Amino acid sequence: MSSVTTPPLSRRAGEGKGPAGSAPGGASPEEEAALQAAFDAAVAAEERIEPRDWMPDAYRATLVRQIAQHAHSEIIGMQPEANWITRAPSLRRKAILMAKVQDEAGHGLYLYGAAETLGTGREQLLDKLHAGRQKYSSIFNYPTLTWADVGAIGWLVDGAAITNQVPLCRCSYGPYARAMVRICKEESFHQRQGYELLLALSRGTEAQHAMAQDAVDRWWWPSLMMFGPPDEESAHSARSMEWKIKRHSNDELRQRFVDICVPQAEALGLTLPDPELRWNEQREHWDFGAIDWQEFRDVLAGNGPCNDQRLHRRRAAHEDGAWVREAAAAHAAKQAARRAAPHPAPPTAGTEPPTRPAEQSRQPHTPEHAPQPHPDEPAPQARADEPAQRGVEHSS
Amino acid sequence: MSADWPLWEVFVRSRRGLSHTHAGSLHAPDAQMALRNARDLFTRRSEGVSLWVVPSGEITASSPDEKDPFFAPAADKPYRHPTFYEVPEGVRNL
Numbered sequence: 001m002s003s004v005t006t007p008p009l010s011r012r013a014g015e016g017k018g019p020a021g022s023a024p025g026g027a028s029p030e031e032e033a034a035l036q037a038a039f040d041a042a043v044a045a046e047e048r049i050e051p052r053d054w055m056p057d058a059y060r061a062t063l064v065r066q067i068a069q070h071a072h073s074e075i076i077g078m079q080p081e082a083n084w085i086t087r088a089p090s091l092r093r094k095a096i097l098m099a100k101v102q103d104e105a106g107h108g109l110y111l112y113g114a115a116e117t118l119g120t121g122r123e124q125l126l127d128k129l130h131a132g133r134q135k136y137s138s139i140f141n142y143p144t145l146t147w148a149d150v151g152a153i154g155w156l157v158d159g160a161a162i163t164n165q166v167p168l169c170r171c172s173y174g175p176y177a178r179a180m181v182r183i184c185k186e187e188s189f190h191q192r193q194g195y196e197l198l199l200a201l202s203r204g205t206e207a208q209h210a211m212a213q214d215a216v217d218r219w220w221w222p223s224l225m226m227f228g229p230p231d232e233e234s235a236h237s238a239r240s241m242e243w244k245i246k247r248h249s250n251d252e253l254r255q256r257f258v259d260i261c262v263p264q265a266e267a268l269g270l271t272l273p274d275p276e277l278r279w280n281e282q283r284e285h286w287d288f289g290a291i292d293w294q295e296f297r298d299v300l301a302g303n304g305p306c307n308d309q310r311l312h313r314r315r316a317a318h319e320d321g322a323w324v325r326e327a328a329a330a331h332a333a334k335q336a337a338r339r340a341a342p343h344p345a346p347p348t349a350g351t352e353p354p355t356r357p358a359e360q361s362r363q364p365h366t367p368e369h370a371p372q373p374h375p376d377e378p379a380p381q382a383r384a385d386e387p388a389q390r391g392v393e394h395s396s
Numbered sequence: 397m398s399a400d401w402p403l404w405e406v407f408v409r410s411r412r413g414l415s416h417t418h419a420g421s422l423h424a425p426d427a428q429m430a431l432r433n434a435r436d437l438f439t440r441r442s443e444g445v446s447l448w449v450v451p452s453g454e455i456t457a458s459s460p461d462e463k464d465p466f467f468a469p470a471a472d473k474p475y476r477h478p479t480f481y482e483v484p485e486g487v488r489n490l
Binding site: 117 | 422
């Protein structure tokens, strides 16, 4: 860990201006203990840990694993819904679905950005996803068979995600918590559009109602599995709660979700596929039936209905996009080379104004091509209040 | 490849009258693409009226390890705060 360099606000392995922050390579056991104590005190005091603070290796590794899995889930989650964009029943629904799928891409990017502040590169994370070495939420290995599935995903899958994610806005790691604040704001649109979609179907024709019920029947149990294994089997829970990465146990969040969904299902005019669902006066919670954890483990192990398809599609999309990334990099290199090149000689008095090379005149108002200085004159200073623009004179 | 795309820090001015605030980071091959990507990533719901993108490597930051000595000079100067001074009861507009 200490060999990773640390640029200021975000960081990436092998990039940046040299070591700063973090534990120095050969910290003595006493120094290590002091750093650990300072970290523990910060977490206990509800302070946030920031990228360049010292943190235990295991804390860093846990965050990378969790944030990466979360980011992967967002971008894999684009697939089951994107399948329906071309078949959305109206222009309104189509525009909504496109905006939602675009949001999922955005959420993936916020999260990859947060993971990168821990010193793991974007490319590394994608490689691990493509190689099947990092997981994504098993819910996305189920197929979207009908249009109603788009509604069920919005209501149940995004609903479960929100229940999981709202407490993450108070996670002890600053960049993750900040990403979650943005994500949670956007997720509530996702959930509502799904609910509205199901409501329209439920109140529609008999066939439409049946389609909505069928979708809820298929998505209910996998949605409950999204909260992870029961508390007694959850490998990382206790430590994550100690570190305040996690604020509530899996079972606690699952119960909260069930309690939220029961009245919502009723308002939809749909039933949840669990005959054991009943109100428990004593607990003041809804009791629900046993979850088929074998199915959960099977899907997680790669044997779900769509595991291969999702990963294959993801890899293909990455490979098919290679030429776009290469073209953008080539364009950037060309622009940089042009900025670094010496300026054409100024016109001598009395001659025609020179024609600029075609490629230079193509972008007449970018600052890089703003008035060419006379070689004898001192270069004008770049304006300090416009940091995005760099004067051509300062680039070489 | 995007592996070579540098990292940019994005700052958003949410509305006129407010300063730019750090929103997050992204990868892009150059400043122009970084601006476009920042628009798509951080202002999908009209969250901003102005964007800055800054190469992450160009930012110089104070080190968290130094924070105590670095910021210590401010700690023993309470006379920089108005509450340091005693004012007789009844004196107003001070």
